[in-house]
Amino acid sequence: MMLKVNLDRIKSDILTLAEIGRNADDRGIYRMAFTDADIEGKRWLTDRIHAADLDCRVDGAVNLSGVLEGKSDEPRVLVGSHIDTVPCAGALDGTLGVVVGLECLRIIRESGQAMRRTLELVAFSDEEGRFGGMLGSQSLCGHLNPERLATMKDLDGVLLQDELRRHGYDPLGALDAARDPDSIASYLELHIEQGPVLDRLHKPIGVVDEITGLFRWSVWLRGEANHAGTTPMDMRNDAFMGLADFAHEIPRILEENGSERTRATVGKAQILPGAANTVPGLVEFSLDVRDTSEIVLEELQTAFRKALSAIARRRNLMFEFEQSSYIEPVKCSEVVVRELSEQATKLGFEYHSMPSGAAHDAQIMGSIVPVGMLFVPSKNGMSHSPSEWTAWTDIEAGANVMLHTLVRLANDL
Structure with a gap:
């Protein structure tokens, strides 16, 4: 008999967890890392x-695990994500990967099939970076x-x-x-896309081939504050005009030095x-730049500095x-990507090969073990918002692809 997830059980888990940290006024979820709601x-x-x-099991970082023991002591297969949220979050970011991972292990255990490798669900702490990582x-x-542990703090100055x-x-x-990296065969993660691509393509599955890297800068342009009425235009050292010039330069820089997967954003200034009556003497702004190629990121750093x-x-x-942060891009395991794609095809689901433009725990895990990611569509590309949602049919599709991939990885590869 072909294994299949229990969608009603997935629904119940998602909706129940969504009420922990729910704010009655804006209907957002406030389950930031190590708040009382997160611990609940x-x-x-x-x-x-x-x-x-x-x-x-729980480890020293308060990562929570559920373990289904295999028949051998071969390296285990991990699946998971996180249940902490940003402020005013939706119900699925991170949570979906944990709930689906749990359901996959439940179904395998209930089937009575003994896997060769141990399967482990991991719910990671503080993926959303309340404490800067x-x-x-x-x-x-x-x-x-x-x-680093002694100095990590949140935006309000609260120490980890x-x-x-x-x-x-x-x-x-x-x-x-x-x-020990040798104790882990691979890590898999199911996640909502958090973007509009799958929704616009009307495809239920995204198979991630690469996870973007990024660098983030805080930039200062210092000029001279002066009177807006008495300082002639050609005698001004206007810091804001420097930012305006730079904003117009971004498309050219991306065209000359970036790729189709490059993203660059000035998100805060x-x-x-x-x-109102003073020529700006100082502009401070953020620059967030992402690409799936480390070489491209290096070239972009040089181009933006110039x-x-x-x-x-x-x-x-x-x-x-x-530079406030730098995360290296990660290429997903070809073996895992191939298995996810084959299982999607066998189950009759159209899939789209795509990068992840957001950082995930899989990106960190990819620094030591082979990783793979599966996306399901986000309605209208919405995420980090109470409007975040994915159709139950798409969730079921992604969950079943993950289930069959885990069985294959735990037994045959």
């Missing part, structure tokens, strides 16, 4: 893992150190170590969450002194920047 969500998931008769997957991959202690956890325990330097010279401004 972890308790709920722990109960669901126990109810599925799976071995439940992806704590759970970075801990598992051994990317953290004591100094204080939040962990508040809930009874040892902050340094995250260092013990690191695993501050003009100072910020008075463009900003030239604009600063022309406008008589000072240019400074600071």
Whole structure:
């Protein structure tokens, strides 16, 4: 008999978890990492893992696991995502991958089939980066150190170590969450696309081939604040005009140095002194640049520096920047990509090969083990919003593709 997920059980889990951290006023979900709502969500998931008769484990980074033991001690197959949210979130980002992973393990256990490899569901801590990184997957991959753990804080200045202690956890325990890469055969993740491509193509499945890398800069253009009425136009050192020039340069830079997968965004800007009758003396803005090629990212860094330097010279401004983050792009495992594609075809679902433009735990995991990702459509491309949604039929399709891929990876490959 062909295995098939129980959609009603998936629905129930998603809708129940969505009420943990729900705000009655805006209907958004507020389950940010290590808030009381996040810890309540972890308790709920722990109960669901126990109810599925799976071995439940928690590591020092408070990553929560459900384990279905295999017949051998060969490297295990991991599947998962996260249940923490951004503020005012929707019901599916991260949660879908955890709930579907749990359902896949439940179905396999209930079928009585013994897998050769152990299968493990992982719900990672703080994927949304409340404390400036992806704590759970970075801990598992051994990317953290004591100094960083001691200094990680959120935008309100709350220290990660204080939040962990508040809930009874040892902050340094995250260092013990690191695993031997040789103990893991692969990591898989099902996620909503968070973009409009699959919805517009009317395809239920996206097979991710690459996960984008990114660099993020804070940029300062310093000019001279002066009176808006008495300073002639040709005698101004207007910092805002430097930003305006740069904004118009972005399409040219992407055309000359980027690829069809490049994205560049100025998402935040501050003009100072910020008075209507004053020539701007300082502009601070963010620059977020993404591509699936590390070489392209390097070329873009050079091109953006040159463009900003030239604009600063022309406008008589000072240019400074600071790189606030850099994440390397990750190529998904060809073996896993092929298996996901074949299972989608066997089950009769059209799929689209595509990159992931957002960062995920799979990106961090890809630094030490083979990874694969599966997307399902986001209605109107909406995410990080109470409007975020995916049709149940698409969720069922993605879940069944994941189920059959996990069975293959756990037994045959």
